[in-house]
Amino acid sequence: MSQRVIKKIKFQDYGSKPKYEQESFGFKSKENSNEEEDEEEEEKESHVIETKKLQMTKDSQGQRINEYQILENLGRGSYGKVKKAVKNGKTYAIKIMNKRLLKKKRQGRRKTALDNVRREIAIMKKVNHPNVVNLYEVIDDNETQLLFLVMEFMEGGALMDDNTIQEPIEEPQARKYFRDIICGLDYLHFHQIVHRDIKPENLLKDKDGKVKIADFGVSDIFEKDDKFTSTAGTPAFLPPEICSGKKNFSGKDQDIWAVGISLYYMVFGMLPFLARNPLKLFEKIQNEKLTIPEKTETDLKSLILGILEKDPDNRMKIDEIYTHPWVTERNRNAFPRGEYTEFDLSETDIQNAFTPRNKLAECVHQLILFNRWNNDYESQVSSNEKENEKIQVKEKETQKEKEKKMENGNNKNENENENNTDLDLENSTIWEDLGDTEDWEEVDF
Numbered sequence: 389m390s391q392r393v394i395k396k397i398k399f400q401d402y403g404s405k406p407k408y409e410q411e412s413f414g415f416k417s418k419e420n421s422n423e424e425e426d427e428e429e430e431e432k433e434s435h436v437i438e439t440k441k442l443q444m445t446k447d448s449q450g451q452r453i454n455e456y457q458i459l460e461n462l463g464r465g466s467y468g469k470v471k472k473a474v475k476n477g478k479t480y481a482i483k484i485m486n487k488r489l490l491k492k493k494r495q496g497r498r499k500t501a502l503d504n505v506r507r508e509i510a511i512m513k514k515v516n517h518p519n520v521v522n523l524y525e526v527i528d529d530n531e532t533q534l535l536f537l538v539m540e541f542m543e544g545g546a547l548m549d550d551n552t553i554q555e556p557i558e559e560p561q562a563r564k565y566f567r568d569i570i571c572g573l574d575y576l577h578f579h580q581i582v583h584r585d586i587k588p589e590n591l592l593k594d595k596d597g598k599v600k601i602a603d604f605g606v607s608d609i610f611e612k613d614d615k616f617t618s619t620a621g622t623p624a625f626l627p628p629e630i631c632s633g634k635k636n637f638s639g640k641d642q643d644i645w646a647v648g649i650s651l652y653y654m655v656f657g658m659l660p661f662l663a664r665n666p667l668k669l670f671e672k673i674q675n676e677k678l679t680i681p682e683k684t685e686t687d688l689k690s691l692i693l694g695i696l697e698k699d700p701d702n703r704m705k706i707d708e709i710y711t712h713p714w715v716t717e718r719n720r721n722a723f724p725r726g727e728y729t730e731f732d733l734s735e736t737d738i739q740n741a742f743t744p745r746n747k748l749a750e751c752v753h754q755l756i757l758f759n760r761w762n763n764d765y766e767s768q769v770s771s772n773e774k775e776n777e778k779i780q781v782k783e784k785e786t787q788k789e790k791e792k793k794m795e796n797g798n799n800k801n802e803n804e805n806e807n808n809t810d811l812d813l814e815n816s817t818i819w820e821d822l823g824d825t826e827d828w829e830e831v832d833f
């Protein structure tokens with residue numbers, strides 16, 4: 389059963405805008421708020437609408453998904469397409485995915501892409517901050533197996549487009565962007581969420597140039613400590629401790645390092661470590677001394693060196709970043725931290741992020757596969773009977789023996805299922821037989 393989670397968040401936005409006003413989510417600037425109203429807003433469980441019914445129509449204006457008029461493509465990720473859409477005059481970005489295809493796309497030994505999407509949605513449903521891209525609605529249609537994430541539209545696109553050499557961003561502008569990123573990241577880390585793929589492509593700008601953290605595809609949640617063993621992220625943004633294959637590294641330290649690489653990229657227009665192949669790149673990240681252009685101003689230099697410290701124990705932490713002279717312009721531009729109240733984000737929330745796994749249906753599917761195999765086996769035996777009587781006798785004996793064995797096997801399976809209703813389908817071979825999974829064009833709009 390899903391726990392009741394009441395989200396109570398208070399924060400101040402000291403990023404690119406001094407005061408935060410986003411009426412659509414019920415947050416108001418402090419001057420305008422009254423306490424009762426605030427209390428009411430805070431008691432909302434989740435701001436995300438969950439829709440189970442999908443209506444896809446086509447008219448003279450093009451395609452529609454429920455009330456959303458679908459416009460042009462915004463981009464394509466590894467899990468699906470992102471389209472621009474309009475509803476009641478407001479623009480949205482809709483990520484369109486196909487659950488059937490996600491289920492077939494393996495991610496490591498035990499997981500499928502659907503597991504990652506489940507986690508991404510669970511996280512996005514809970515978070516609500518001006519520097520994190522907001523999710524408005526999840527449309528989860530079982531008939532078509534399509535999944536739609538309706539997000540706020542980030543008109544300004546990615547902070548920087550790709551990993552080529554780019555025009556550096558002027559320092560005052562870079563500082564605003566950097567503060568936005570730190571505000572969003574601090575909020576996530578407070579709520580025990582690590583992003584694990586911070587990079588300019590996943591930092592999107594809204595129409596006012598405010599930067600928000602997007603793409604929670606490989607994000608994770610942690611409990612007591614933030615130690616991880618699995619590698620996730622983009623090679624050029626991975627810290628030395630991950631490149632060296634260290635087990636048990638800090639997810640927060642990984643995010644901080646990636647923010648440092650992103651800052652370097654913003655102010656110098658290029659990545660600090662580049663190589664032709666990942667192995668060479670990992671070697672450079674671990675061993676090559678960081679070069680900073682000579683004319684770099686002292687405060688900026690000290691911040692970059694502090695964040696891009698190879699030893700994670702000596703790497704700058706987020707509270708030191710908040711008070712760093714480059715960030716605060718030597719205390720002329722205060723950068724206080726937001727105040728947040730905890731919310732729960734549990735494994736149950738992840739499992740229930742959209743239509744919960746139907747364990748019964750999956751068990752039935754396994755039984756059907758087993759019966760099919762069993763019938764094939766029996767028909768093979770009967771054709772042999774017609775051909776040769778002698779063989780038939782032998783086959784019957786063998787058959788009996790095998791049936792006996794199978795019966796024992798069946799009983800064993802039944803017993804196992806009785807003991808383990810939570811069938812481990814991640815380890816089941818049924819996903820292996822589903823063929824090639826590369827054709828993402830199947831998500832056709």
Ligand SMILES: Nc1ncnc2c1ncn2[C@@H]1O[C@H](COP(=O)(O)OP(=O)(O)OP(=O)(O)O)[C@@H](O)[C@H]1O
Pocket residue numbers: 462463464465466467468469470481483521539540541542543545546589590592602603605
């Ligand atoms: N909320 C949004 N507003 C505007 N554009 C968006 C939004 N979300 C995503 N996009 C665009 O759509 C593209 C695809 O996004 P998506 O999150 O699916 O994948 P990605 O981050 O590019 O890649 P991957 O998921 O493989 O890491 C992005 O590159 C971005 O330019």
